Amino acid sequence: MTRRFVLAIDQGTTSSRCIVFDRQARLAGLAQRAQRQYYPRSGWVEQDALEIWRTVEKTVPAALRDAGIGVGDVAAIGIANQRETTVVWDRDTGVPVRRAIVWQDVRTEALVEQFRKQPGAERIPELSGLPLATYFAAPRLRWLLDEVDGLRERAERGEVLFGTMESWLIWNLTGGEHVTDVTNAGRTLLMNLATRQWDEELLRFFDIPRAMLPRIEASTGDFGTARAAAPGVRIGAALGDQHAALFGQTCFAPGETECTYGTGGFLMMNTGAELVRSRHGLLTTIGYQVGPDPVYALEGPIAVTGALVQWLRDIIGLIATAPEIETLAGTVDDNGGCYLVPAFSGLYAPHWRSDARGLLIGLTSYVTKGHLARAVLEATAWQTRDVVEAMNADAGLRAESLRVAGGMAANNLLMQIIADVLDIPVTRPLVTETVSLGAAYAAGLAVGFWPDLQGLRSNWRAAAQWLPAADRAVRDEEYDQWQRAVQLSVGWARPTTGTSPEPS
Numbered sequence: 052m053t054r055r056f057v058l059a060i061d062q063g064t065t066s067s068r069c070i071v072f073d074r075q076a077r078l079a080g081l082a083q084r085a086q087r088q089y090y091p092r093s094g095w096v097e098q099d100a101l102e103i104w105r106t107v108e109k110t111v112p113a114a115l116r117d118a119g120i121g122v123g124d125v126a127a128i129g130i131a132n133q134r135e136t137t138v139v140w141d142r143d144t145g146v147p148v149r150r151a152i153v154w155q156d157v158r159t160e161a162l163v164e165q166f167r168k169q170p171g172a173e174r175i176p177e178l179s180g181l182p183l184a185t186y187f188a189a190p191r192l193r194w195l196l197d198e199v200d201g202l203r204e205r206a207e208r209g210e211v212l213f214g215t216m217e218s219w220l221i222w223n224l225t226g227g228e229h230v231t232d233v234t235n236a237g238r239t240l241l242m243n244l245a246t247r248q249w250d251e252e253l254l255r256f257f258d259i260p261r262a263m264l265p266r267i268e269a270s271t272g273d274f275g276t277a278r279a280a281a282p283g284v285r286i287g288a289a290l291g292d293q294h295a296a297l298f299g300q301t302c303f304a305p306g307e308t309e310c311t312y313g314t315g316g317f318l319m320m321n322t323g324a325e326l327v328r329s330r331h332g333l334l335t336t337i338g339y340q341v342g343p344d345p346v347y348a349l350e351g352p353i354a355v356t357g358a359l360v361q362w363l364r365d366i367i368g369l370i371a372t373a374p375e376i377e378t379l380a381g382t383v384d385d386n387g388g389c390y391l392v393p394a395f396s397g398l399y400a401p402h403w404r405s406d407a408r409g410l411l412i413g414l415t416s417y418v419t420k421g422h423l424a425r426a427v428l429e430a431t432a433w434q435t436r437d438v439v440e441a442m443n444a445d446a447g448l449r450a451e452s453l454r455v456a457g458g459m460a461a462n463n464l465l466m467q468i469i470a471d472v473l474d475i476p477v478t479r480p481l482v483t484e485t486v487s488l489g490a491a492y493a494a495g496l497a498v499g500f501w502p503d504l505q506g507l508r509s510n511w512r513a514a515a516q517w518l519p520a521a522d523r524a525v526r527d528e529e530y531d532q533w534q535r536a537v538q539l540s541v542g543w544a545r546p547t548t549g550t551s552p553e554p555s
Contacts, residue, residue: 053124054125054126055074055126056073056079056120056125056126057072057125057126057127057128057129057495058111058114058115058125058127058128059071059072059128059130059131059490059494060107060110060111060129060130060220061131061132061292061295061486061487061490062103062131062132062216062217063132063292063486064136064153064154064155064314065085065086065314066083066084067084067103068081068114068487069081069082069083069107069111070114070484070488070491071114071117071118071120072487072491074500074501075510076482076488076491076492076507076510077482078484079120080114080115080117080118080119080120082109082110082113082116082117083110084106084110086098086102086103087102089150092158094156094157094160095156096152097150097152098153099151100138100140100147100151100216100219101146103151103220104219104220107223111280112280115281122281122283125281126287126495126500127284127286127287127288128277128286128287128288128494129286129288129289129290129489129494130217130221131217131289131290131291131292131294131295131486131487131489132215132216132290132291132292133154133216133292134215134291135154135186135187135188135215136151136152136154136188136215137188137191137192137195138151138213138214138215138218139192139195139211139213139263140211140212140219141212142209142211142212148195148211151216152194152195156185156191157185157396158194159185159190159191159193160405162190162193162194163183163184166256167183169256171256172256175240175253175256176328178244178250178253179242179244179250180237180244180326180328180334181240181336182403183240184403188215188238188240188241189239189241189257189259190240190257192213192239193257196258196259196260203260206260206262208262209263211263213259213263213264214231214265215238215239215291217232217290217291218230218231218265221274221275223279224275224279224280224281225275225278226278228274229265229266230265230266230267230268230274230275231265231266231267231268232267232269232270232274232288232290233269233340234270234291234294234338234339234340235289235290235291236249236265237336241257241259242267244326244335247337247340248267249261249264249267268289269342270288270290270294270339270493271341271342271494271497272287272288273285273286274286274287274289285498286494287493287496287498288490288493288494290339290490292311292486293311293319293350294319294337294338294489295485295486295488295489295493296485296486296489297309297319297339297489298339298492299456299482299484299488299489299490299491299492300454300480300489301504301507301508301510301511302321302338303321303504303507304321305325306446306451307320307321307454308320308442308452308453308454309454309455309456309485310435310453310454310455310456311457311485312356312431312457312458312459312460312465313457313458313459314356314357314358315352315354315355315358315399316352316356316434316459317353318350318352318353318435318438318439319348319349320348320442320448321338321346321348322338322346322348323346324344324345324346324347327347327349327445327446329441331440331441331442331444331445332351332401332402332403333351333400333401333438333442333445334351335347336349336350339493341504349446350400351399351401351437351439351441353431353435353438354393354395354398355393355394355395356430356431356434358393358395359393359427359430359431360373360459362393362395373458376427376428377428377462377464377465379421379424380424380427382419382421383419383421385422385425386422386426387413387417387418387419387421387425388413388415388417388418388422389411389412389413389414390410390426390429390430390533391410391411391423391426391430392407392409392430392536393409394408394409394410394540398537398540398541401438401441402437404541404542406541406543407540407541407543408540408543409540410539410540410543413532428462428464428468429468431465431469432465432468432473433472433533435453435473436473436530437537439473451475451476452476452478453473453476454479454480455469456479456480456483456485457483460479460483466515469517471519471521472530473519474519474523474526475519476516478516479513479515480511480512481512481513481514483514
């Protein structure tokens with residue numbers, strides 16, 4: 052039987068979805084199920100890893116049914132996942148020792164502060180490419196080892212296993228393969244970015260037993276054959292969700308840049324074979340690895356983008372539905388002099404200030420609901436410019452355009468504002484499910500479903516493009532005002548009571 056489709060599993064923060072793509076990268080079938088988040092204490096965010104697995108187990112066959120096909124029609128499975136979410140489970144029973152600690156969780160702030168005072172802390176960014184922050188998996192894993200009775204001893208004996216969400220899914224799909232890929236391993240603070248292997252110095256620093264860690268593979272290859280959900284189908288790829296988005300947007304050349312706008316915003320710039328160490332508050336990461344050599348990237352996570360619209364809707368009550376913000380913001384030509392810094396849990400890249408707090412400034416009696424709505428949209432654009440300028444400075448390149456996806460990319464006014472603020476074209480693709488598409492592309496390459504990267508480029512189509520239309524001098528002046536607002540937001544909360552910034 053000819054295998055005419057590739058299956059992508061996109062395991063996200065709020066839901067798990069499965070999408071079937073054909074050889075022309077057209078969506079042929081889709082299924083999606085939400086999963087619950089738990090908030091047992093302030094700053095704690097957890098998920099039931101078993102619930103997530105059961106959700107994926109049901110979603111895969113549902114997507115096949117939606118496409119009207121069977122497992123025999125599927126060439127490969129690709130997995131994209133929420134990054135940094137930490138799971139530890141029993142090797143024999145497959146039962147997690149506790150709920151998964153989600154990437155948004157900041158319970159390890161005090162622990163991270165201890166790490167920062169520890170000898171060798173200055174080596175962490177050099178070895179891992181990442182700042183020492185609560186966002187990454189190693190502090191969460193260390194917290195579990197310290198807090199769960201007997202867990203460290205069991206980990207040292209190899210009786211319990213650690214993984215981020217793709218490792219957990221692959222283990223369940225295959226019946227026991229314990230593996231990760233370089234993009235996810237690179238988000239733990241435990242992988243050496245140059246060697247792409249677990250680093251002994253980092254393991255000693257965080258006191259993590261090697262016996263509980265998965266093996267590290269390239270993003271494409273052979274991650275095992277599914278025994279559950281899609282029996283007999285090879286798992287050909289695994290990538291962190293934002294890396295999958297970079298791949299799905301076919302940003303294969305140095306300087307090509309994309310952003311996924313969802314609850315938060317995640318920008319990535321391809322830097323090619325060169326490992327660019329950031330000097331401007333960005334994350335140095337592996338974009339993807341197809342074959343023996345990695346492609347590196349710079350990443351700039353933004354904590355709050357779509358979440359700010361949700362706040363305006365659910366907490367403030369200024370709009371009844373999220374799409375209304377575009378209409379409301381369109382009633383005015385500018386922000387009326389007001390700026391909103393959405394540092395609800397600190398600021399991420401390029402500032403990395405856990406002590407920053409949200410700020411609305413510049414209010415006068417002239418400001419209307421329309422101006423506030425405009426300030427909300429502009430907050431995403433200004434944060435994007437912060438990151439893009441840092442990327443340009445670090446890489447010695449200039450982003451010539453920005454490819455966008457995610458829920459907020461449907462807001463045409465916001466896309467125009469971003470084009471004006473960055474002074475470069477902004478392009479939305481025809482297939483906006485770029486995370487799932489990237490996972491599918493990578494899996495398809497692994498089994499020869501698509502021949503090469505150039506073949507993937509030929510599938511990419513633009514649906515809409517926005518060109519800069521604003522007066523640059525005016526935008527630069529407004530950007531200066533934004534930066535002043537950011538500085539005022541910094542230091543509002545004490546670091547001991549604030550939250551550490553974190554992407555995903």
